[in-house]
Amino acid sequence: MNTLLEVRGLSKRFGGVRASDGAALDVAHGELHALIGPNGAGKTTLIQQIAGALAPDAGSIVLAGQDITHLPMHERVHRGLARSYQVTNLFSRLSVLDNLALAVQARSGSSLRFWRPARSEGARYAEAARVAERVGLGARLAVNAAALAHGEQRQLELGLALATRPRLLLLDEPMAGMGPEESERMVALIDSLRGQYTVLLVEHDMDAVFRLATRISALVAGRVIACDTPGAIRVHPEVRRAYLGEEFAA
Amino acid sequence: MAERGAADAVPGAAEVPDTPSAGRGLLDQPLHAGAALGVLALLVALPPLAQALDGGFYVSFATRILIFALAATSLNLLIGFGGMVSFGHAAFVGLGAYAVGVLMQAGVSSALVAWPAAVLVAGLFALAIGAVSVRTHGVYFIMITLAFAQMLYYLMVSLRTFGGDDGLPLAARSGLPFGMDAANDTTFYYVVLAVCAAAFIFVQRLLNARFGFALRAIAENETRMRAIGFPVYRYRLAAFTLAGALAGLAGALLANQTGLVTPSTMQWTQSGALMVMVILGGVGHLWGGVIGAAVLLLLEEFASAWTIHWQLGVGLVLLAVVLASPDGIAGVIARWRRR
Amino acid sequence: MTGILWLEQALNGLQFGLMLFLIAAGLTLVFGIMDMINLAHGSLYMVGAYLTAAVAAATGSFAVALLAGAAGTALVGMALEVTVLRRLYTRDHLSQVLGTFALLLIANESVRMIWGEQPVPLSAPAALAGPVELLPGLQYPAYRLLIIGVGLAVALALWWLVTRTRLGMQVRAGAADREMARAMGVNIRSLFTVVFGLGAALAALAGGLLGPLLAVQVGMGENILILAFVVIVIGGIGSIRGALVAALLVGMVDTVGRTAVPLVMGDVLGPAAASVAGPALASILIYLLMAVVLFVKPQGLFPAHG
Numbered sequence: 001m002n003t004l005l006e007v008r009g010l011s012k013r014f015g016g017v018r019a020s021d022g023a024a025l026d027v028a029h030g031e032l033h034a035l036i037g038p039n040g041a042g043k044t045t046l047i048q049q050i051a052g053a054l055a056p057d058a059g060s061i062v063l064a065g066q067d068i069t070h071l072p073m074h075e076r077v078h079r080g081l082a083r084s085y086q087v088t089n090l091f092s093r094l095s096v097l098d099n100l101a102l103a104v105q106a107r108s109g110s111s112l113r114f115w116r117p118a119r120s121e122g123a124r125y126a127e128a129a130r131v132a133e134r135v136g137l138g139a140r141l142a143v144n145a146a147a148l149a150h151g152e153q154r155q156l157e158l159g160l161a162l163a164t165r166p167r168l169l170l171l172d173e174p175m176a177g178m179g180p181e182e183s184e185r186m187v188a189l190i191d192s193l194r195g196q197y198t199v200l201l202v203e204h205d206m207d208a209v210f211r212l213a214t215r216i217s218a219l220v221a222g223r224v225i226a227c228d229t230p231g232a233i234r235v236h237p238e239v240r241r242a243y244l245g246e247e248f249a250a
Numbered sequence: 251m252a253e254r255g256a257a258d259a260v261p262g263a264a265e266v267p268d269t270p271s272a273g274r275g276l277l278d279q280p281l282h283a284g285a286a287l288g289v290l291a292l293l294v295a296l297p298p299l300a301q302a303l304d305g306g307f308y309v310s311f312a313t314r315i316l317i318f319a320l321a322a323t324s325l326n327l328l329i330g331f332g333g334m335v336s337f338g339h340a341a342f343v344g345l346g347a348y349a350v351g352v353l354m355q356a357g358v359s360s361a362l363v364a365w366p367a368a369v370l371v372a373g374l375f376a377l378a379i380g381a382v383s384v385r386t387h388g389v390y391f392i393m394i395t396l397a398f399a400q401m402l403y404y405l406m407v408s409l410r411t412f413g414g415d416d417g418l419p420l421a422a423r424s425g426l427p428f429g430m431d432a433a434n435d436t437t438f439y440y441v442v443l444a445v446c447a448a449a450f451i452f453v454q455r456l457l458n459a460r461f462g463f464a465l466r467a468i469a470e471n472e473t474r475m476r477a478i479g480f481p482v483y484r485y486r487l488a489a490f491t492l493a494g495a496l497a498g499l500a501g502a503l504l505a506n507q508t509g510l511v512t513p514s515t516m517q518w519t520q521s522g523a524l525m526v527m528v529i530l531g532g533v534g535h536l537w538g539g540v541i542g543a544a545v546l547l548l549l550e551e552f553a554s555a556w557t558i559h560w561q562l563g564v565g566l567v568l569l570a571v572v573l574a575s576p577d578g579i580a581g582v583i584a585r586w587r588r589r
Numbered sequence: 590m591t592g593i594l595w596l597e598q599a600l601n602g603l604q605f606g607l608m609l610f611l612i613a614a615g616l617t618l619v620f621g622i623m624d625m626i627n628l629a630h631g632s633l634y635m636v637g638a639y640l641t642a643a644v645a646a647a648t649g650s651f652a653v654a655l656l657a658g659a660a661g662t663a664l665v666g667m668a669l670e671v672t673v674l675r676r677l678y679t680r681d682h683l684s685q686v687l688g689t690f691a692l693l694l695i696a697n698e699s700v701r702m703i704w705g706e707q708p709v710p711l712s713a714p715a716a717l718a719g720p721v722e723l724l725p726g727l728q729y730p731a732y733r734l735l736i737i738g739v740g741l742a743v744a745l746a747l748w749w750l751v752t753r754t755r756l757g758m759q760v761r762a763g764a765a766d767r768e769m770a771r772a773m774g775v776n777i778r779s780l781f782t783v784v785f786g787l788g789a790a791l792a793a794l795a796g797g798l799l800g801p802l803l804a805v806q807v808g809m810g811e812n813i814l815i816l817a818f819v820v821i822v823i824g825g826i827g828s829i830r831g832a833l834v835a836a837l838l839v840g841m842v843d844t845v846g847r848t849a850v851p852l853v854m855g856d857v858l859g860p861a862a863a864s865v866a867g868p869a870l871a872s873i874l875i876y877l878l879m880a881v882v883l884f885v886k887p888q889g890l891f892p893a894h895g
Contacts (some may be wrong), residue, residue, distance in 0.1 A: 051477070053473075072476075072481075073476040073477060074476050074477075074479050074480055074481050074482070075481075076478055077477070079481030082477075082478075083477055085474075085477075089471065089473065089474050089477075090471070090474065091467060091470050091471050091474065092470075092471075093276045094275060094276055094277065094467070094470070095275055095468060098275055098276075098277060101473075102463070102464075102467050102478065103478040103479075105460060105463065105464070106475075106478045106479035106480050107479055110460075111460040111461055111463070111464040111480070111485065112453065112457050112460075112461060112484075112485075113459050113460040113461055113487060114452075114456045114457055114461050115456070115460045116457060116459055116460075117454050117455075117459060118277075118459055118462070118463045119458070119461045124436060160477075160478060163478070164478055164479055197565075213528070221267070265742070267786075280802040317836075329683065335682065335683060383885065386883060386884075386887060388682075389626070389682065389822075390822075390883055390887045391683070391821075392878075393818065393822045393879065393883060394880055394883045396818075397817075397819070397876040397877075397879045397880045397883070398813070398876070398880065400872070400873075400876045401873045401876045401877065401880075404870070404872045404873045404876075405869065405873060407869045408868075408869030408870060423728040518815055519811060520692060522628070522686070525683070525686060525687070526686075526687055526690055529683055529684070529686070529687040530687070533683060533727075543801050559698050559701065559702055560698075560700065561694045561695075561697060561698040561701075562694070562695055562698035562702070563692075564691075564694055565691045565692065565694030565695035565698065566691070566695060568687060568688075568690070568691035568692075568694070569673070569688060569692065569695070571686045571687075572677075572680075572688040572691065573676055573688070576680070576684065
């Protein structure tokens with residue numbers, strides 16, 4: 001197995017709460033790895049540490065053989081890591097095209113350019129338009145992000161991450177707040193990313209998780225208690241125990 | 251208290267329609283070439299007009315407005331486009347002025363040396379202060395920039411070699427190339443006009459270039475900019491340094507205009523006045539600094555001619571503007587044009 | 590410099606610090622609870638000094654003048670709050686800067702129109718004009734002792750108010766989390782008005798007390814305002830305890846610095862240079878202190894929330 005992301009012994013405390021308690025995770029090249037866990041298990045905290053928004057108290061994060069544990073967020077993007085947010089975090093006053101064009105701008109050279117009009121960079125906008133098309137927003141390029149429907153905003157969320165041409169995609173609950181139709185579209189979209197990108201997916205929607213995932217890691221109280229194929233996770237006794245009292249899709 | 255940070259500092263800047271027409275999004279800062287040329291033509295024609303009206307005073311007053319328009323525009327770059335509310339900007343104006351004054355005292359009076367030196371000195375200080383300050387946000391950024399400016403102010407007050415509290419008089423205006431004599435108010439006016447116009451064009455180009463887009467986007471959503479790979483600190487520092495350097499240029503011109511360089515140029519109340527100009531003119535609008543400087547100085551001039559209690563009038567007008575329009579006069583104009 | 594002189598400077602520092610606290614207390618509450626930058630706070634200090642001077646001239650009683658000054662300024666402050674300032678709470682900090690700056694101009698000019706450009710006389714009560722012998726060899730002006738006394742009494746009263754009364758509880762709740770306080774049923778609008786009035790009264794009291802020592806004139810608020818902001822940033826925005834500690838710290842550094850620095854520098858640079866550089870360097874020290882605090886603990890020494 002060719003490991004792209006290796007997380008070892010990640011720990012993070014907030015006061016008396018151990019949000020991450022020696023969490024360990026492996027994501028292989030090309031796989032679609034899902035992270036599940038009951039509410040309060042620490043999924044978002046884990047994602048934040050991997051993305052670089054939060055500094056872990058202890059542990060290591062290794063991406064493609066390089067230790068990125070103490071790298072600032074923007075540096076990780078240049079090493080091939082991109083993240084989408086659970087709570088929509090777009091440039092709400094900019095158009096879809098401008099949103100994506102910014103992400104393309106980030107990875108295409110320095111922005112310490114003071115003279116040449118940014119709008120004249122046709123290649124950059126063409127690239128942004130391509131990404132928009134990829135996530136299903138090809139017809140909405142000129143619309144401001146704030147004016148998009150919720151589902152479209154989640155698509156743009158994903159698009160922003162894709163536009164940085166990452167190796168590893170961290171998707172934090174991409175289907176948050178979506179109705180059945182929109183969820184279906186998003187599932188299809190994420191499915192289409194398979195093979196092209198390596199994905200670490202955090203999701204509550206169990207239907208989606210079991211349809212999409214190559215492997216699933218279950219996070220409980222800040223620790224990964226199991227990591228296996230969907231079929232094995234489904235019948236894993238500890239995982240079932242953690243979800244006792246919750247509707248667990250059979 | 252919720253940390254308002256960047257979102258706090260771009261107040262109501264341009265109500266952006268849901269589907270902006272091509273080239274009219276938030277990131278675009280068109281020059282409005284028609285209006286710009288009109289204004290330029292007016293400014294070029296001012297001295298002969300003033301001659302006809304027998305008002306030599308108008309020329310020197312207009313020079314003053316231009317200088318402050320430059321200073322205010324440089325601050326608007328920070329506040330309006332960078333989302334960084336700096337309360338110590340007057341310090342850089344003062345540093346530029348002192349650079350010119352000190353050089354002249356040392357026998358170097360050529361504008362070709364002194365003015366770039368002013369830009370360099372102010373820029374270097376801005377780089378140093380920015381390196382520390384730009385890591386902070388919101389009200390903490392406001393206070394730390396204020397602190398540094400006050401430190402510089404008190405430093406200049408205590409340095410007797412540079413005149414201390416009384417300041418440094420300039421023996422003459424800077425020596426200009428091509429045989430031009432800056433002592434001639436009209437010549438000086440045209441030089442200042444040329445310099446300010448060039449600086450303004452530079453700012454306009456900058457805002458529409460990659461740098462401007464990145465800066466604006468950082469002010470809109472800093473976290474996301476980091477998340478897509480922008481080294482935010484680097485761009486903020488660059489903006490802070492550039493703004494400081496431009497303010498230094500304004501300072502060099504100001505020193506020439508007034509003939510005296512005093513520490514009071516660097517006081518916090520002066521930084522406050524610059525902020526008032528920017529807010530009045532329109533935060534985040536390209537012409538905001540220009541409009542604000544012109545309106546405030548004109549207001550002061552007319553009000554003081556009318557009554558010795560002119561500050562009351564100015565205060566009332568400012569209050570009315572802030573209560574009525576979230577983004578200053580330029581905002582009012584922009585909304586009116588969109589009707 | 591002898592021990593006696595150091596002690597005297599320390600007392601001066603304490604006195605100045607306590608007055609700074611009175612001014613900063615109102616400012617930190619307004620900033621902490623209403624999240625509003627109020628550049629006109631120094632104007633309330635000025636109005637307090639002027640009202641005190643006016644009433645003192647009319648009645649001849651300093652005590653009555655102080656109370657009248659504080660009460661009058663509180664009314665002015667509350668009137669301002671209800672009419673103008675209330676509209677600025679929801680606005681961004683920049684608009685607040687512009688709006689309160691406008692009020693500053695209006696206040697300065699209004700005072701100038703009523704009382705003129707020249708400083709207005711305000712003297713300490715005759716009974717306190719002389720020195721008191723605190724220790725053998727240490728003569729200290731009785732009036733300054735009064736200021737220290739009043740300052741400590743007010744600080745104590747504020748402490749009692751904030752920690753022991755219902756109003757104080759609401760104030761602390763509002764400072765910690767405004768939305769939550771509102772959800773818990775606190776009448777935020779009235780609370781704001783009361784807090785503002787209280788802050789104005791405190792500033793006015795400081796103005797009246799300092800009047801005999803510093804000049805009562807237009808623009809007296811600006812210099813002290815900036816120090817007050819430094820105090821609340823160092824102390825922690827929204828924290829009264831922080832304001833007290835920071836005010837004493839700043840007061841001490843400022844006062845002792847002004848005397849100590851020239852002494853030290855006089856040995857190095859000669860008395861002439863030192864006498865100018867001294868006060869300036871003392872001021873630099875204060876701003877340096879604030880910059881360090883901002884860098885190391887940006888929330889201040891005693892953050893009001895979390």
